[in-house]
Amino acid sequence: MTAFFGGDRGRVDPQLAAGNRRTRMHYARDVNDERALAFEDRPPVRRGGHWTLLAVLVVVLAVLAVAGSRDGDEVPLAADCDTSAIGVSSSVVTAGTVLRYRLTGPDDASYVVTLDGEAVRGDAGSTVTYTATPAGPALRLRQCLSPTLALAAPAGDGPHELALLRVAGDGTTEQLTAVTVTVEGTR
Structure with a gap:
């Protein structure tokens, strides 16, 4: 058999x-x-x-x-434990599409990302944990680098600023770096 x-x-x-x-x-x-x-x-x-x-x-x-x-x-960005930086998938995106970005910097701090001054929460599935702070949702970097984070590009055409802020223990923030992303309308 x-x-x-x-x-x-x-x-x-x-x-x-x-x-x-x-x-x-x-x-x-x-x-x-x-x-x-x-x-x-x-x-x-x-x-x-x-x-x-x-x-x-x-x-x-x-x-x-x-x-x-x-x-x-994936957004190409090397880990740098000394200098904070933001890497984006593209500096020009279409309104409403996904904007992918990545963060690097010292892993001993909490960071808040803002888009045009408003705190945003990038999505990376369950690989990122956010904590509530007075400045907005904060994340910590693992081995000085975040996973690729995604958020919807804003609807307004033109330049928009994506900034990285360090959150101090007392809740105050310090802007470390920023990049400009240009949003174009749908074609």
Whole structure:
């Protein structure tokens, strides 16, 4: 007897296989199954390896799809534990699309990001935890670098300032750096 996915291949009892073949041929002669009788002397065709190949192909394509989509979303910014900086995916974005950005700086402080002076919360799934501060939602960097954060680009055309503020223990803030992002209307 073989397993459902061919797991017993290579462990077939030759006497059992011969007995099963004799029984099949006996039944084929009884019902005059000419097709089975015609293939009596030929070895059986081994099938079933295509499922393994298909499974491997699906796994490879899934890994490539995930890796390809993540690489396209990453904002290139090197970790710098001495100097704070903001990296953006593009300095020109269309209104309402996703603006991706990344932060770097010392990892011993809390940071608030503002867009045109208003505190914003970038989305990075569950990889970022925000704490409430008087200046707005604050995050801490891990190993001096944030994951790629996403927020909706503002609707107003023209330049907009994305700023990084350090939050002190007493709740006061200090602007460390800023970048200008130009928003264009939909085409």
